[in-house]
Amino acid sequence: MTVTGDGWRRVHPASPFVRGWVALAALFFFFGRDAFERLLRGDPIFDERFAERAPWLLIGGGAVLLLTVLGYVLSWYFTRYQVADGYVRVNTGILFKQQRQARVDRVQAIDVLQPLLARIFGLAELRFDVADAGKSAVQLAYLPIGEAKELRATILAQAAGGPPMPAQPGEPAQPAAAAVEAPEHAVLTVPPSRLAGSLLLSEQSVGIVIGAAASVVLSAVTDNRGFYFYLIPAGLGLVAAYWNSFIKGYNFTAAVSPDGIRLRYGLLDTQAQTLPPGRIQALRVSQPPLWRIFGWYRIQVNVAGYGTEGSQGQASSRTTxxxxxxxxxxxxxxxxxxxxxxxxxxxxxxxxxxxxxxxxxxxxxxxxxxxxxxxxxxxxxxxxxxxxxxxxxxxxxxxxxxxxxxxxxxxxxxxxxxxxxxxxxxxxxxxxxxxxxxxxxxxxxxxxxxxxxxxxxxxxxxxxxxxxxxxxxxxxxxxxxxxxxxxxxxxxxxxxxxxxxxxxxxxxxxx
Structure with missing residues (x-):
C-alpha cells in the first residue's frame, strides 16, 4: 500500500499489468509469431534475413514495449483513492482527469473479485454499488487481498452508521479507520454435483431436447439428414453456456454477518459479495418443471445498481x-x-x-x-x-x-x-x-x-x-x-x- 502525502492511497503497483496482461501477450505474439510457426514446422527459428531485420525488430519492439510499460506505470501513479468524510473518492486519468465519488451511506452491495491472474499474485478488485448509480460507482483494481477485505469492512462500518475518522485541525483528510471484518455464520453450500444436475435439467436443456426431437421427426419425414447439423451449433453453444454457469456458480456458499449477506462463488475467477441487510428490493423464487423431480428452487433478487451493469452473465450471477x-x-x-x-x-x-x-x-x-x-x-x-x-x-x-x-x-x-x-x-x-x-x-x-x-x-x-x-x-x-x-x-x-x-x-x- 502506498500512501501519498495528502492522505490519498494508491492501488498495488502490479495492478495495471494484471489488468493489461492481454495487451502484453498480444505484443509478444505479434513479434514472435513467425519464429513460433517455424519452430512448429521444424525449420530454423531464425532465417537468413534475420540478421538484417534484427536491429529494427529490437528497436520497434523495445519502443512499443517501453511505451506500454510507461503507460501502465503512469496509469498506476495517477490512480488514487480515499475513504474520508463519508465518501469514497477515486481519481484516475493521465491527460484527462476524472474523479468519482460516492456516499458511503448509500452503499447497496460490496464485491471482492479475484480473477485467476489476480489470485496468483494475491490481489483482488473491490467494487461496490450505490443507489441510483446505474453502474458500479467505484472500482478499485487491484489491492492486496487483505487490504481489500479491510477496506470493505471499513466501508460497511461507515455505511452501517459507524463514526468516520475525523481529520485533525490543519491536516488533510485521512483515510477512514480500518475496521475489523465482522464474524459470519455459514448458512449453506451448494454441492457441485447438484449445480451440474440443475444445469442439465434447466430450461435450456428442455429446448435442446425439443429441438432434437423435431430434427429427428423432420429427418424421418423428409428423408433429409441435414436437419441433424442444426443441432451441432446449438449443442456447442449449450455446452459453453453450461460450462460458464458451472464455473461461475462453483462452490457457492452463503453466510450471514452483522454487515449483511455474504455470497462466495467461482472456480477460476472467484467473487465475494456482501449485500447489506434491507437493501434487496424484490425477490423471486422459481422452479423449472424438471427441477420438481428433486424439489430444487432458484432465488434471484433485485438490488439497486445491479440490474443494468456489465454483461448479461455477470448481472445474472450477481443477482442470484x-x-x-x-x-x-x-x-x-x-x-x-x-x-x-x-x-x-x-x-x-x-x-x-x-x-x-x-x-x-x-x-x-x-x-x-x-x-x-x-x-x-x-x-x-x-x-x-x-x-x-x-x-x-x-x-x-x-x-x-x-x-x-x-x-x-x-x-x-x-x-x-x-x-x-x-x-x-x-x-x-x-x-x-x-x-x-x-x-x-x-x-x-x-x-x-x-x-x-x-x-x-x-x-x-x-x-x-x-x-x-x-x-x-x-x-x-x-x-x-x-x-x-x-x-x-x-x-x-x-x-x-x-x-x-x-x-x-x-x-x-x-x-
Missing part, C-alpha cells in the same frame, strides 16, 4: 441469491432478506406460495389465504388460473404464478416505488386486470396477472397505503441506527437472521 437449493435451504435463506415476514405462519404462507394451488369447488381452503384468478377467467389461463394469485402480510406482498414454471415474487412494502393497473381487450371482457409493481431494475419483474377487477383495484389502494406506512417507519439509511445499535461495534452486532418458525406473531392482511 441461491442458484439451486432445496425447500429447506430456501426457507433458511428467506429470513436473511425478510427478518420479519409479518405473519404468524410464515412457513405456511411461503409453502403455499411455492407449491399451493387454489382448491376446487367444494374442497376445503388450504391455500394459505392467496386470492387467485376468478373462475370466470379460467379460459384465459386454463392451467394457471388456480395458481396465479397474491396475499399480503404486514411487511411483504406475495405474488405467485405459473403451473409448470412456478414463480413466487416477494416485494417488501417499503420497496414499492410505483404501481399501475393494466387491462387489455380480453382481460376487460373477462373482468380481470394485471397489477404491475415497479422496483429497481433487475431479473425480478413483479406482476400480478389476471386478478379480479375489484380485487385488483382494492389491492392497488391497499398496497399504496401499506407502502406509505412502511416508508415512514424507515427514517435512516444506516441499518444499525434503525436497530438502535449505532454505537455498537460492527463485529458484535446481532445477526439480522430470524428463523421462519420464530417469526413475529402478527396477523396477515389480505387486500
Amino acid at each position: 441469491l441461491l442458484p439451486v437449493g432445496t425447500l429447506a435451504e430456501v426457507l433458511s435463506m428467506l429470513p436473511l432478506v425478510l427478518p420479519d415476514p409479518g405473519t404468524p405462519d410464515p412457513v405456511g404462507v411461503f409453502t403455499a406460495g411455492l407449491k399451493g394451488i387454489a382448491p376446487a369447488a367444494g374442497k376445503p381452503d388450504r391455500d394459505g389465504g392467496f386470492v387467485t384468478t376468478p373462475r370466470r377467467a379460467r379460459l384465459l389461463s386454463p392451467l394457471g388460473w388456480r395458481r396465479n394469485g397474491f396475499t399480503a402480510t404486514d411487511t411483504v406482498l406475495f405474488i405467485r404464478s405459473g403451473r409448470w414454471w412456478r414463480h413466487l415474487v416477494l416485494v417488501p412494502h417499503q420497496r414499492t416505488q410505483s404501481m399501475s393497473l393494466q387491462q387489455g381487450p380480453l382481460a376487460r371482457l373477462f373482468g380481470v386486470v394485471d397489477l404491475v409493481l415497479h422496483t429497481t431494475a433487475g431479473p425480478v419483474a413483479p406482476r400480478l396477472i389476471q386478478a379480479g377487477l375489484e380485487e385488483g383495484r382494492a389491492l392497488l389502494d391497499a398496497q399504496s397505503a401499506r407502502a406509505r406506512t412502511a416508508r415512514k417507519r424507515q427514517h435512516s439509511e444506516h441499518w444499525l441506527a434503525r436497530a438502535g445499535l449505532e454505537h455498537a461495534p460492527l463485529e458484535h452486532a446481532p445477526l439480522e437472521h430470524a428463523p421462519l418458525e420464530h417469526a413475529p406473531k402478527e396477523g396477515p392482511q389480505h387486500a
